[in-house]
Amino acid sequence: MSEINNPCMTCGACCAYFRVSFYWAESDESGGVVPQELTEQVTPFLSCMQGTNSKSPRCVALEGEVGQSVSCSIYLNRPTPCREFDQSGLNGNANQACDRARARYGLPPLDIDLATIDLNHLSCV
Numbered sequence: 001m002s003e004i005n006n007p008c009m010t011c012g013a014c015c016a017y018f019r020v021s022f023y024w025a026e027s028d029e030s031g032g033v034v035p036q037e038l039t040e041q042v043t044p045f046l047s048c049m050q051g052t053n054s055k056s057p058r059c060v061a062l063e064g065e066v067g068q069s070v071s072c073s074i075y076l077n078r079p080t081p082c083r084e085f086d087q088s089g090l091n092g093n094a095n096q097a098c099d100r101a102r103a104r105y106g107l108p109p110l111d112i113d114l115a116t117i118d119l120n121h122l123s124c125v
């Protein structure tokens, strides 16, 4: 599977649009995998990725330029919301949150036909 078939690798809008918050115990200092030093406490129960609790969010782990070429520097240790966020079109399902994030960067909604891509190689950045 080439990178061309994975639109997330040329997008990254979701990593620079939402607050990426999760249960605090997902951090590596609490038994999880997310690097603690890249997180910020939001409430007694929630942490978020640094950079995303902002009016102009951008996750500290996002590398590259949104809409051009991006990657996640902690891909294998990313938090639950990143693992559960599907690109629009996956399995034939639209994801309006994906569409909104892309629109913020002037990117059109993904084609629903992208559901045919190889799931073994699918990753959201």
Ligand code: SF4
Pocket (backbone or CB within 6 Å): 014, 015, 020, 049, 059, 060, 061, 062, 063, 071, 072, 073, 074, 075, 078, 079, 082, 124, 125
């Ligand atoms: S996938 Fe990686 S870069 Fe994107 S929001 Fe999650 S941790 Fe940050």
